[in-house]
Each structure stands twice: as C-alpha cells, then as structure tokens.
Amino acid sequence: MSDPHTTILRIDHARKSFGSTRVLNDISLNVDAGEVVAIIGPSGSGKSTLLRCATLLERLDGGSLHYDGEPVAHTDDVGKIVYASTQALHKVRMKFGLVFQDFNLFPHFSVMRNITDAAIHVQKRPKEEVRAEAEALLKKMGLEDKGNAMPCELSGGQQQRVSIARALALNPEILYFDEPTSALDPELTAEILRVIRGLAAERMTMVIVTHEMNFAKEVADRIIFMNDGLIIEEGPARDLVETPQSDRLKAFLNKLETWEQHGIPES
C-alpha cells in the first residue's frame, strides 16, 4: 500500500473494439493510491473490458496506459498502439491483482498453494516468508483452518476469499475486482463485501466493478458510471447515487432499484 496522492493507474483515451463492435470509446481514468473506485453500468457497457485492458488481459487499440507514471502502452505518431517489452510487462503485472467473478482458483492446488505458488515460483521469494504471510492472509480472510483444503471442498464465498488472498499474496499496489459477488448466493455475498470493506479501511487501492449499489456508495470514494463504452458520469460516491445528473444514470439506478425490490428478471 503506497504513498497517498500518487497516481497508480492512469488510462487516457482508451479505445478497444472487438471486430466492428466498439467496446471502449475514449475512456480516461486515473486512480490514486489509497483510492477506492467503483465502476457501475448496464451489461455490455464495457466494464469488464476496461478491467481486462488495465490488467493486460486484452490489448488496447488506442490511447495510453501508465502505472506509477511509467508508460505501459502508448499510441505512436501513426496512431498505432505500442506496448512495453515482455520483461517490462512482466514487472508491471506485479503491480496489480485481479479478482475474477468466478474465482478461477487452481483446482489441483491446495488453498495454501494457491496463495503461495506465484510468490514462490514467480516472484522467487523465500518459502518460509511467503508461507507465514499466507497464514496471516488466511486468518484475515477467516480461513485459518482451510490451508490444507482443496478449492473443491470450499463454498463459493470461501473460494472467492481464497482468490482475494491469492491476489494479495503478491503485494499488489492496486487490486481490481470484476463483479466479485455475482457468482455467489446472496447470503455469501456479505462475507466478500466485508472483506473488501476491511481492505478499504486499510487504504488498499481498489477498482471494483459491481452491481451492489449500496455497497458501492458506502465503500467507494468515487463511482464511475459507464454506458456503451463511455464514461457518462463520475463523481464522489454518495453524490453520484443520490443526485444523478444524466438521464441514463437515472434510468439505470431506477432499474436497479426495481430489481432490488422485485428481483432481477430472467432474461
């Protein structure tokens, strides 16, 4: 967890298309150290794609991407996107963690090994130290007795907590969450939200894509509302939810409210 007031993530004029579909349309976003940013928006608005571009799972088509002020990708004079070298990208990857909607734990590794394997075999840190840190992380996640369990023996909520611990074990500067509770039953959602709240209290820098509006309002410093690959509105969390400016955000919030009262319609 780094110094306050430094910008960790900086995305400028990001563009991304899949075939002829424009998914990100001139997106700019800064995230400072210690900040918690929530991203909301209707399905298909490009939230996941934005996280996937920020975590280098997808390549941008245009714009630029910086971590800690260092260029990771930029657009050259002829409008072509240029990424840093493979080695440089490897170093950049150590700066962030990503928590997936469906966990993506390694099923053949024990919980302990899921958390420690990358630290030991990618970061080449001493085993003893990594294990001790992992024990502490497990404790923090309320899973101190699960180190030897296999992922398949855990509930969805427990698996997601392991995946958060796995990401934290590499000591990232910034942690991304892509709908971390969407694959979970409502009663398991609370335990994940509690963990994220705890991280926010420690000033962990986080970007969270979520549909949990009350949670976003409470835990985020800033909310970004996306629609059709554009940032339509952004601002302090409470203001954005309580006094939305754009019609689209108003419509979106209304719809969520109806869903919360009547359940999400089966599509």
Add this chain to the structure above:
Amino acid sequence: MSISTIVQMLGEGALTSLLIFGFTLVGSLPLGLLVAFGRMSKLAPIRWLMRFYISIMRGTPLILQLFIVYFGPFYLFGVSMGTDYRFTATLIAFILNYAAYFGEIYRSGIESIPKGQYEAATVLGYSRTKTFVRIIFPQVIKRILPPLTNEIITLVKDTALAFTLGVAEMFTQARAIVSSQGNLMAFLIAGIFYYVFNAGVAFIMERVEKAFAYYHE
C-alpha cells in the same frame, strides 16, 4: 513339448513384447505432446502439417505403416538395413503411430481447460511455460487418463503386429510353437499372458487415477 517349456519360450517373446510396449510409450508420450503443440500452433503451415500427419496415422492400418517403415529404406532409397532393423522399424512405426493418437488426446485435454485458468495465471505473472507446466498440464493429465488408458491397452494388443516383420515377440513365438506342436496350447497361454499384462496396465492406471482423485473441478 511340456507346458513349462512353452511358457518359458513364450516368456522370452513376452520380454520382447514388453520392450516394444515400453519403448513405444517412452517415445510416443513425449512426442505426442509435441504433436499436440504442433496441431495447436499459431503458424498455419505447422498446423496443417500436423493435421495431415495425424490423419495419415489414424486413417491407414498400423500394419501397413509397419511395412512401409520396414521396407521404405530399401524401396525408396535402395538402402539395405539388415535384420536388426526389424525391431527398430517396429519401434519407429509404433512410436509415430501412437504419437498421433496421444497427440489428439493431449490436445482435447488441453483445449478442455477453461480460459480462466490461463487468465488467472497470466495476471499472477506466470510465464507461458510456467503456466503450462504448473497450472495447465497437471490438470490435463487428470482429464485424459481414461482415454489414455484405453490407448495403452490397445498398444499391449498391437505389439502382436510386430510378428509381421518377424520380430520374435510373444505372438511370433506362439505361432511358431503352434505350427510345430499341432495344437493351440501356445495360443491359449499367450492369450493369458496378454490378458494378465493388460490387467496389470489397468491396475496401474487405476492407481494413477486414484492418485489424482485428491481434487475434482
């Protein structure tokens, strides 16, 4: 000829069968992995080449492949290889043939691993090689054990085809004994040998599957 003499003679042949079996596995299991990589290569020509190779190996009889490998050097290049070449030719044909089958099994296993596993590994900083070795391949093994077992059991029975090149493996021996004795005792005993051999294979593969049963997906 007493039963114990027959058993002894067949035992010598069985040793050769076992050698064919062992060398074929040692050669074709790793080669199959290369075939799978070639089949999934980013480079289209390599992909087509592997596809062609696999289709030939699967689309023509193994016995024909044995003959081509054995007689090929002479008829194609005018090179005489001597009688020792029988055994080598058998191994070459078997390894090439089984590598194609194993390659397809590996490929189906590799392709069945969810994309999320690669993505999680990538974000955690695993290199491509480390991702494959540490994350993907161990899961592939577990998934392909059943088809692998089938193929290995077929290989045990296929070793008998080496008789067509005159390699003194068990079936060759059994045939010689049967024609000199005028009864089927040697075939019966050879059958028992193959059966026990495959029971052993099945037993070992079951143990391996159990060893991988410590998790499910």
